[in-house]
Amino acid sequence: MKKILSILTMLLLGVSLIACGEKTTTVSTSSFDETKTINVYTRDTTSGTRTGFMEGIGFAEAATSDSVLVEGFLIKDNTGILSTIGIDEYGIGYVSLSSVNNTIKGLSFNGVAPTEANVINDTYGLKRPFMWMLRADGDYPSQDVEDIVNAFVAFLGTTDGGDIINNQGAIALPSTTTWDSIKANHDVCIQDNSDITVRFGGSDSIQKVAQALTAAFMPKCGNFVAEHDHTGSSDAYKRTNDPAIKDTSVGKDVGFASRNFRGAELEVPAIQRGQLAWDAIVAIVNLNNPLTGVTAEDLKKMYDGTYTTWADIQG
Amino acid sequence: MIAEAKKLQFRSTSKGKITDKIAKIIFMSATILSASFIFVIAGIVLVRGVIPFTTDNLGVGRVSLFSFLTGDIWLIGETFASNLYSIGFIIISTLFITLLSLAISFPVGVLTALFIAKIAPKPLAKVLRTVIETLASIPSIVFGLFGAGVILKLVYDFSALIGYQSKGGNSILSVVIVLALMTIPTITTISEVAIRSVDKSIEQGSLALGASKTQTNFKVILSSAKSGIFTAAILGIGRSLGEATAVSLVAGGRRAGISFDLLDTTSTLTTIMLEGLKETTGIDYDIRFSVGLVLMVVILLTNLLLNSIKRRVGVVNVKE
Known part of the structure; x- marks a missing residue:
């Protein structure tokens, strides 16, 4: 009995291993079939990347509505789209430029390749703003926190801040000011701030950039402590200015949003909000896909269902 | 001698009873605490969960319970603007x-x-x-x-x-x-x-x-x-x-x-x-x-x- 069982187990293991081997080889040798249906991948309606993408391709109504999209679309998060396009030869999706890697192919948009250089020189069109929002003057846990936050915002507009933003794959706004030339205006940075915590939050798309910025700014400003808790663009406003939330344990001193402010968010005085960078969004396909570029119209037609097969777009 | 022993026995049992009572209270309060969490969680979910059906959702309109439970499209129309x-x-x-x-x-x-x-x-x-x-x-x-x-x-x-x-x-x-x-x-x-x-x-x-x-x-x-x-x-x-x-x-x-x-x-x-x-x-x-x-x-x-x-x-x- 025991012998039979162990032999059966070994056979089962063997078969499953062989099955794995076979399957991997099938895919790598298969060629691209243009008559196949386009599998459309998207973020969910609350995503800032989705808003940036849909507005960028002239399909703004799809930013918040699933009903206008092609039937049978798939909803995934940024990593989910990236990893599934790596598998799905017939899929199309979009991710932010900073997450593009060599497992997928980033498509050029309206003839312009998705590179940082092309975003800086403003030729690449598919991009979204990175915004910041502050609490109202005098609404901080202490005057020191408020002074540090103001110094931080000034730092965002310097070439020093810009370098860090660019190093993270986002694109800083042009600037000629250096931190050394303006730091005299911020006395708070001369003192020891190591016992002061400043809370950062908002868009999770900006988290990497924001963390790099605070890591660089802390030693420049008395080694204050930066606490990062990024939960989404909507929280940029909610956790800094929404009276119901800003004073709870999740309240923030600086909130980031990866889209333009809208609705009630615009009631916050203009001095409390601004832009720090651009982020480019890239349409991506599987490496096996022969396509190298798309236009805004191509993408719109793929997402609204006018184009259903890959032959439609190449024809 | 016997009376003494009885006294001792009585004392020890009454002591035991007090310990039992204390233990009972501790166990009961633990149970009440854990059981009440279920009610608190269910209550909060219930209170928030009925909002879409009972209010007009800040102008978006009331959600119909019947079509909510029977329909086959998650959301028709624009997010934040459709019910x-x-x-x-x-x-x-x-x-x-x-x-x-x-x-x-x-x-x-x-x-x-x-x-x-x-x-x-x-x-x-x-x-x-x-x-x-x-x-x-x-x-x-x-x-x-x-x-x-x-x-x-x-x-x-x-x-x-x-x-x-x-x-x-x-x-x-x-x-x-x-x-x-x-x-x-x-x-x-x-x-x-x-x-x-x-x-x-x-x-x-x-x-x-x-x-x-x-x-x-x-x-x-x-x-x-x-x-x-x-x-x-x-x-x-x-x-x-x-x-x-x-x-x-x-x-x-x-x-x-x-x-x-x-x-x-x-x-x-x-x-x-x-x-x-x-x-x-x-x-x-x-x-x-x-x-x-x-x-x-x-x-x-x-x-x-x-x-x-x-x-x-x-x-x-x-x-x-």
Whole structure:
């Protein structure tokens, strides 16, 4: 009995291993079939990347509505789209430029390749703003926190801040000011701030950039402590200015949003909000896909269902 | 002397009684605390969950309960501006997926438990038990990552082999496999305890009557342990119904139409709650509590149903 069982187990293991081997080889040798249906991948309606993408391709109504999209679309998060396009030869999706890697192919948009250089020189069109929002003057846990936050915002507009933003794959706004030339205006940075915590939050798309910025700014400003808790663009406003939330344990001193402010968010005085960078969004396909570029119209037609097969777009 | 002894005895018992009372109060307050959490959680979900049906949602309009429970499109129109939410098709696909995953995990789990408890040599059983217990304690996100990294690709390639154009492997099949992997350890651990606590005399009686080892295992031991095995299935179903993270990584986020096609995308009550939850506000946020409410009702009804079946299945002489 025991012998039979162990032999059966070994056979089962063997078969499953062989099955794995076979399957991997099938895919790598298969060629691209243009008559196949386009599998459309998207973020969910609350995503800032989705808003940036849909507005960028002239399909703004799809930013918040699933009903206008092609039937049978798939909803995934940024990593989910990236990893599934790596598998799905017939899929199309979009991710932010900073997450593009060599497992997928980033498509050029309206003839312009998705590179940082092309975003800086403003030729690449598919991009979204990175915004910041502050609490109202005098609404901080202490005057020191408020002074540090103001110094931080000034730092965002310097070439020093810009370098860090660019190093993270986002694109800083042009600037000629250096931190050394303006730091005299911020006395708070001369003192020891190591016992002061400043809370950062908002868009999770900006988290990497924001963390790099605070890591660089802390030693420049008395080694204050930066606490990062990024939960989404909507929280940029909610956790800094929404009276119901800003004073709870999740309240923030600086909130980031990866889209333009809208609705009630615009009631916050203009001095409390601004832009720090651009982020480019890239349409991506599987490496096996022969396509190298798309236009805004191509993408719109793929997402609204006018184009259903890959032959439609190449024809 | 005797009086003295009686006094002592009285003192010690009265002391014992006080300790008992204190212990009773401590136990009771612990119970009240844990039980009240259930009411607090259910209460909050209920209060938030009925908002979409009872208010006009800041001008968006009241959600109709009937179409919410019966419709087959998650949301018609623009998010934050439409009240046309429905989850009818998601309730059905959730139950369908749970049943399918149980159809895989239940037989595999119970047979594994039988092997570990009765057939495997002691040292091997010990190793296997540790492996299964470790598997049961692996967080669901790890199963999700395994699903997204391995199962999606396997399902995609399998679909290609049979000539079906899969959507990157995101499918009912992937969800069912991930859920089965997650529930097998739960079912195995609990079934194994149930099988091991079957009275030895029943087993020996069966063997003495001339039944073979296999006959005894299947006809006597499994049927004696069926109550415990049923509990295992109930907990397995609970885990399947409640899993969100791992499922959302392989489900594909279907937003309209019932599909029983194993290779097509799907959504469950938990994934629809999770996707976008972190970035949403207003009605689109509150409606997720309504979905949570429906999920709680589905779980409650399933548990009541299964428990009534379990009572009917009954218990045969099992050592407690």
